[in-house]
Amino acid sequence: MTKQNAKRALISVSNKKGVADFAKSLVDRGWEIISTGGTARLLREENIPVFEVEDITKFPEILEGRVKTLHPNIHGGILARENKKEDLKELEAHQIGPIHMVVVNLYPFIDVVSKDNVSHETALENIDIGGPTMLRAAAKNYFHTVVVINPQHYKNIIDELDREGKVSENTRFELAREAFQHTAEYDAFIAAYFNKVSSHDATENTFPYHLNLSYRKAKELRYGENPQQKAAFYQEIKYKEGDLASLHQWQGKDLSFNNINDLQAAWELVKEFKETTVVAVKHANPCGVGMARTVLEAYNKAYEADPVSIFGGIVAVNQEVDAQTAEEMSKIFLEVIAAPAFKPEAIDILSKKPDVRIITIPLVNNSENSWDFKKISGGLLIQEMDTEPINVRQGNVVTTQKPNEEQWKDLNFAQKVVKHVKSNAIVIASQGQTLGIGAGQMSRVGAAQIALSQAGGKAKGAVLASDAFFPFPDTAEQAVKSGIKAIVQPGGSLKDQEAIDVCERNKMAMVFTGKRYFKH
Secondary structure, X not given: OOOOOOOEEEXXXXXXXXXXXXXXXXXXXXXXXXXXXXXXXXXXXOOOOOEEHHHHHOOOOEOOOOEOOOOHHHHHHHHOOOOOHHHHHHHHHOOOOOOOEEEEOOOOHHHHHOOOOOOHHXXXXXXXXXXXXXXXXXXXXXXXXXXXXXXXXXXXXXXXXXXXXXXXXXXXXXXXXXXXXXXXXXXXXXXXXXXXXXXXXXXXXXXXXXXXXXXXXXXXXXXXXXXXXXXXXXXXXXXXXXXXXXXXXXXXXXXXXXXXXXXXHHHHHHOOOOOOEXXXXXXOEEEEEEEOOOHHHHHHHHHHHOOOOOOOOEEEEOOOEOHHHHHHHOOOOOOEEEEOOEOXXXXXXXXXXXXXXXXXXXXXXXXXXXXXEEXXXXXXXXXXXXXXXXXXXXXXXXXXXXXXXXXXXXXXXXXXXXXXXXXXOEEEEOOOEEEEEEOOOOOHHHHHHHHHHHHHHHHOOOEEEEOOOOOOOHHHHHHHHHOOOEEEXXXXXXXXXXXXXXXXXXXXXXXXXXXXXXXX
């Protein structure tokens, strides 16, 4: 039998950390506890008096526990407004006691479906129905009902009860806001799961009509791209190993907005290569890429590709960084060095430059079946990530002159790089090294001029890759003047034949891939 005028808390949690101590603290302050299932058993084992939900509802749990709290005696108690006489009269008429606090966290649906080979039936059984309903009801009625989803709040709530005799309106509002965010995130993840399941049916569209996204703030950043812009870093609820969100920072200053953005560009490019490769990025564009037998050789190639731009840049490596490479890296200022691993000696060497950020990320390619987002005013653009492996040998040689073996390797290398350069993009490369990169230009010939100028005399005998077709033969003409020996481009221009004719007259090979690589 409940005590008259006693405060009542309904506690039903899947995360039982600290809940017994919290319940005991409430009981010691004159509260009564209502509970269910495993939570009730735990509290009884700790000698904490508990009323079962069915004591309140006068109705047993049914359908193997699927229905237990969905009852007017529960939701009437949660939703009653104690400043409204009409509500109190209805409670009295129906012999319903008010519930002043709801302490609930939900079935671990997110954790369950994130595991491998989880059956659809198991997923369905881990969708909480009663929990979100109680949380939303309590949050809606936060003026009169305290809602708690996070064990971290237990101590503060008890402290506030002792200090103020109640939980303040401001605290109740913040707890309600957290509860609504939690249930929204929970529902968004369930919707995402159902979208993922439905996408296995070939008749379903790739993109759902309703897109529900949920992210958690990992940290606030000092500022955005510029000091006048505020910024923060958010992570997916369940990011995967190998995602940039799974990075571990060993040393250095906090990552900035630009660091993270540039690191994303560097990491996506370095993952294109199975061979030992080092990528240097500045302002989200590669400024130097080197591929070699060892990390040291690859780093030196990336550095020598553009020793000016790499200063203050982001470097990504797809192999473990050794001591020799760390010694070379420490000779200049680098903002970030990222790799799957660093040898302990390499960490020791780089630790002498405490500001450089040392990052490890598992080298796992998680781009398959993922989306690329671009925010626009009032909307969102979404596209599939382009994860198709690059192999220019599958293209069509449209000239009499065919690439030799070394040129094929260089064309493939250059094509992988140009895919990650902002359009219009041209890459000049030779022997696993970029020699010139023309990025983000309004005209293709302008991008080619920048890349060829940067390459200088090294362009002789090198290859050229373009992210899109040549609208005019001028880029091919520029390539001829600089001594380029092979070109790879998508083809598809009305003036393709004019570019081919330029190559034919100068015994230069040209390969059409049919694959465009715009990047904006």
